[in-house]
Amino acid sequence: MSRLTVKLGKLVLPNPVMLASGILSHGSLLEKALREGAGAVVTKSLTLKGRKGYETPVVVGVEEGLVNAVGLANPGYKDFLKNDLQMIKEKNRVIVSIAGDGPDEFVKIASSAEDAGIAAVELNLSCPHVKKHGLEIGKDPKLVRRIVKDTRGVLKIPVHVKMGFCDELIRSSLVAEDAGADAVVAINTLPAMVIDVYSRKPILSRICGGLSGPAIHPIALRCVYELYRELSIPVIGCGGVKDWQTATEFLLAGAKAVQVGSAVAIKGLKVFSEITEGLAKYLKEYGFESVDILMGSLEGKK
Amino acid sequence: MSRLTVKLGKLVLPNPVMLASGILSHGSLLEKALREGAGAVVTKSLTLKGRKGYETPVVVGVEEGLVNAVGLANPGYKDFLKNDLQMIKEKNRVIVSIAGDGPDEFVKIASSAEDAGIAAVELNLSCPHVKKHGLEIGKDPKLVRRIVKDTRGVLKIPVHVKMGFCDELIRSSLVAEDAGADAVVAINTLPAMVIDVYSRKPILSRICGGLSGPAIHPIALRCVYELYRELSIPVIGCGGVKDWQTATEFLLAGAKAVQVGSAVAIKGLKVFSEITEGLAKYLKEYGFESVDILMGSLEGKK
Amino acid sequence: MSYGKSVLAFEEFGFRPGKVERVVRETSKMVSVYIKLHLPNLPRPGQFLMIWVPDAEEVPMSVSGAGRRWVRISVLGRGKTTSKIQKLRRGDLVGVRGPFGRGFSLKGKSHLLVGGGSGVAALIYASKTISDQKKECVFLIGAKTSSELPFLREVKRLNQKLLMATEDGSAGYKGVVTDLVEPILIKKDFDSVMTCGPEKMMVKTVELALKHGVRVQASLERYMKCGFGVCGSCVLDPVGLRVCTDGPVFDGRILLQTDFGKFKRDAAGRRRPI
Amino acid sequence: MSYGKSVLAFEEFGFRPGKVERVVRETSKMVSVYIKLHLPNLPRPGQFLMIWVPDAEEVPMSVSGAGRRWVRISVLGRGKTTSKIQKLRRGDLVGVRGPFGRGFSLKGKSHLLVGGGSGVAALIYASKTISDQKKECVFLIGAKTSSELPFLREVKRLNQKLLMATEDGSAGYKGVVTDLVEPILIKKDFDSVMTCGPEKMMVKTVELALKHGVRVQASLERYMKCGFGVCGSCVLDPVGLRVCTDGPVFDGRILLQTDFGKFKRDAAGRRRPI
């Protein structure tokens, strides 16, 4: 076992650096990310029916980040499980992200995904929930409980929940843990917008979108730090990871693993091996036998 | 009257670009900012008693931003009004920021400030409220109402409220408007943290701090855009303004004025004239007779 | 940091304002738009821009010409956005990002260019660069009818050999452009073949070039949402290549291991037969 | 962007890890710490670093020496953090940001340096640079007693003229260092005077230099929370200068219009008489 091996409950991964949901999206590219060194890959959030997503522009670069409103474009879970999943050799390193419209959809998609042989599901509780007028599911602890409980009830594989940055982050995460979630992924993008001063228009077709990338890293880091202190289940850090330092910050703050999204745009797929190599070197230099020992080993002040 | 003159209720300013609270802080430097072209200056948030603030490090640079936990260091409102305010010639361009511990302190400091001849007060409702265990005042609409109502009740000068990014932003702002606030400033810093991977310690002495700078600009922009649609009183945009483009984005989204904070670190005090000159040129090029016409003139999609 | 130039900045994925300087009708179907824009470097032939028309959508467009302070795109009216682009007028603003992607490799001294439809846009810029480098090329252009053949005068001005094919025989050879490929490959030695146009045409061209042992590159079109490698929508299955960053120009031998000519993904990511 | 080099990046306000290479006792009160650090450019004399000792606070420290891969600070034990710095050992890590601030202008051919206390740290680096530039200087160093006189050998090695003053007369002139200033200004022509040390000493030196018509620069110490110009804590009233970015080195004539020698602000921003 290498220094970098991590256990996330039942999940054993060769390293703690995953591809985040919505990046690369398609089966053959997820396979490629694994070959390039990702410890695991998370799929685009799948919905019951296929979705074209919003009109372009759907993603735009800003200072140290991206703002996107892709609109959950995906071929629908059945299509994905049939076509895309088949392109990936190690299905035990695939985490299927699910964006359901209500508990029943989550359960339905999760069950099919489990049957297809994947490693875990990640419930995307941080995208606007249609029936509830655009409020994030994660801001509604009652709904979180039902979705997690129902999904957990029918699955054998781990159930991760992905949360956004909001006032209810800690409370909803505790509720998710209580309802049986196996890990919390924090965080999704933050509500944002970009305006083109020359045409005096919002750039994204949906006007508003979500901010990701290094810009949100200090925010995500604090979320992980606080969740680690409150939860017993593992936390997976997501937001602005772009090198071994940003990954290590998450691990020190208590994350068991990290996810990389936007950085793929600036570094390409080599970002995975770059991070794991840097991390391995750091562990060696600082005398950590394994990445597990590093996790949460942040020292206090004075 | 120049193209850049703005009216914020009773306040008339030569241009819409203010210095944000907590930057430069001291009287002689606020005077300098005015001479360098700021339309108005907001003081450091003043408290009843002087505060040393937290131990250093209290502010650290990150990707396109700063994370700070200065701890409201200030000489106390009496000391400030006596010593610092005297260093500023045009007191009618000084906005005094107040961080009170409960409505009474806000009222007390605000009254003294008004007596000293300043232009307006800015109630900092977005820093952790001691009595309520670190919850921001702005997240508690009831408390917002009381503080704004009480302060508004005793003052003649305008009362601005400064809000942070939170789920209650819109609701609390509507409550503030209803309680008599004359403008809403959005936004303060976002909860964040920075870890030094080499010493494996949090960098800030208080571990957590607030993220500011270009990194948060797309988030702040969306807040302003949404507030402008909900409120009747003016919105003042704050967060990541660093050039005329970022300022103009706020104005297009509906802000009546903007505040500049972190950008002073990268551009120095010339940032004010640079922005106002760029803005004036833009107005001319695009045929806007005045900055008022520009405000909120964002075009819809298609 | 030690990553050198292979690391991009997020700002490069934002839009720059481009002012329309000139709009020129090339054929009954194609319009060229000259956009004033300051680029740090000249785009490489085969690279593309993402063009956002504020009243419509954002679409990928090959660079069909460029100078120090301008770029040109040449657009076939295909749907909502391309027809908006065709209606742009001098002074209008578009949002531009890019140039993105890898262009053609121009190694070698003599090149055969095989283009049809909007694909001629990328090739005309390649042929200009080849001329600038004092190298030789033969340009094969195909269209339905003579009024749809673009850039004829431009190719002539470059003093390059031009062969045309029209399906109705109204100009040049009567038939499809790929019919001209094998004869010329037999007659003349080329260091490489470059092709851009309808995918069936490119498949044929790639097969012929490889049959004759000539290196061949083809520039692909796929549905693009981002243009810089994050969204995955432009994937080339099953090898997992992104047309926007790994392409749009690919080596023909690699393409034959892919869905090239067989499937592409739609906006939702569903696989559709071509 | 058109702002050129005068725009900094926020990353410059983050910490870089610096490994302690060597710790050297200079006097009974002062310890020099050599820190391994790769700086893009050599610091200018008079610039300072913000040194964060992870177990204590962050404090400003003048550069007292520097090479391509190291910097040196020279620290008087004054309180919690400075005594922690003095106890650092080879291999320990500190966080470093900077160099910040404007340094001394070294224009002119002959310089008089007047230092005392921790101020000698900044001046020894200035004198090294002056030597490197093959210019002349006279170095006046003052202390309470001979065991507190730092850098004596270093100044000698630079082949510069050194005059000492000790309050107890245990070395050099008996008295305060400013007593030496007027006599030498009368005896010798200097293009400029540079001073760093206790503020009363600097006030005296500035007055004497100006009296004799010599340009004078003084390097100030003020309470600093950020070091890069946002917090305002290092303000010099009433002209509104920030010691961290507008200084720490100022022209003497400007200083005489300020609270120089009279008031400084404490951590809360209260004005305190000096």
Ligand SMILES: Cc1cc2nc3c(=O)[nH]c(=O)nc-3n(C[C@H](O)[C@H](O)[C@H](O)COP(=O)(O)OP(=O)(O)OC[C@H]3O[C@@H](n4cnc5c(N)ncnc54)[C@H](O)[C@@H]3O)c2cc1C
């Ligand atoms: C790398 C690249 C270079 C291109 N260069 C040129 C060029 O130089 N000249 C030219 O005329 N065309 C070029 N195209 C094709 C051009 O992008 C499409 O014609 C255009 O997007 C159609 O948009 P529409 O709104 O007019 O049509 P729609 O009515 O929206 O769709 C018509 C068809 O165009 C394609 N399309 C639509 N949107 C996109 C999109 N975002 N990305 C890719 N394809 C899309 C789809 O196949 C669709 O079925 C290029 C495409 C790519 C990928």
Ligand SMILES: Cc1cc2nc3c(=O)[nH]c(=O)nc-3n(C[C@H](O)[C@H](O)[C@H](O)COP(=O)(O)OP(=O)(O)OC[C@H]3O[C@@H](n4cnc5c(N)ncnc54)[C@H](O)[C@@H]3O)c2cc1C
């Ligand atoms: C530009 C500059 C250059 C300096 N160069 C040197 C040097 O080369 N060598 C040297 O020994 N000292 C230097 N100092 C002074 C040094 O920063 C202080 O001695 C140190 O901060 C004291 O910290 P402490 O925790 O040991 O003392 P404390 O017990 O905290 O305080 C002792 C005194 O030090 C000063 N001080 C404390 N914290 C700060 C702070 N953050 N910023 C500024 N002053 C502070 C205050 O006047 C305080 O009363 C310099 C100061 C400045 C502003």
Ligand SMILES: Cc1cc2nc3c(=O)[nH]c(=O)nc-3n(C[C@H](O)[C@H](O)[C@H](O)COP(=O)(O)O)c2cc1C
């Ligand atoms: C283009 C794009 C699409 C995304 N789509 C999804 C998605 O479908 N589901 C989801 O949970 N998160 C999605 N995200 C959010 C990322 O998974 C991640 O939480 C966020 O980008 C922060 O990580 P980063 O800073 O590393 O990018 C998307 C992000 C981007 C940039």
Ligand SMILES: Cc1cc2nc3c(=O)[nH]c(=O)nc-3n(C[C@H](O)[C@H](O)[C@H](O)COP(=O)(O)O)c2cc1C
């Ligand atoms: C060092 C520092 C100190 C600050 N102090 C205060 C403060 O006392 N009161 C307040 O309301 N905001 C304070 N802020 C927040 C700013 O006023 C502003 O809301 C925030 O920095 C976002 O603007 P920016 O991105 O332009 O910096 C402070 C910010 C910084 C960086």
Ligand code: FES
């Ligand atoms: S278009 Fe998004 S990855 Fe290629």
Ligand code: FES
């Ligand atoms: S130390 Fe903060 S402004 Fe100088």
